[in-house]
Amino acid sequence: MGSSITLSLSASEDAERRQLSTKLGSWPSAGTESSVKGWKKIFHANGDQKKAGVAILISDKIDFQIKDVKRDNEGHYIMIKGSIQEEDITIINIYAPNIGAPQYVRQTLTSMKEEINSNTIIVGDFNTPLTTMDR
Template sequence: MKMMGKKAGVAIHISDKLDLKAKAITRDKEGHFIILKRAIQQEDITLVNIYAPYTGAPKYIKQLLEDVEGEIDSITVIAGDFNTPPTPLDKSSKQKISKETSILNDSLEQMELIDIFTTFHPKATEYTFFSSAHGSFSKIDYIFGHR
């Protein structure tokens, strides 16, 4: 099953082989996010996929997380293209993390969300984006889950 935002933005693809019971689907009209609430073997799970706009990404993500905080279950996975590297380790250049990004990090911490890849690979510097304008690599794709 594939769920798409109206303007071909984000999607969540789920195998037909999984026994999933649909509960709710929420998406924005711009195609920047989709929230899928399901039950898997009588356990509620929330899947969120985000494609943050390039300009103002940290602020957008922070606001979205605040807006959906009440919908987050004990099993929640938030993934997507955040268009911002939350930690200096996620950048090849020595640029500082912006104030806006620091505020986003605080929100992620308050919601007890962790970067799953970084948890298992704390020193890895694998990048998902190269900025030719800045001549640097950064990791902008993430998968977050509850602690």
């Protein structure tokens, strides 16, 4: 239901390991106060029908400077742009609908192609089986 990624920054000789977390599922509606211990920065997108929802949580231990947040109104994706130790980073979390998932993922990423570079992390639930056994 969620995933966690560890980001290694090589800005110095002693690369620091930082943890960023993504969560799939429903989240309180916009404007609702919500907190998770240890995670001060919480970015989320969710639809009004409680069907989709994505979130990106950033640990209190990371000095993440936010620059921009883009999300869709249906809660299928969120993109945050920011920096950690003066290194720009973009994180995209996608929750693809059950029907038409490959096309949705392709279309969403194509629409974001100007935002995607070598410092982009893309995570999520793509609702796409890798093999027929996974169906």
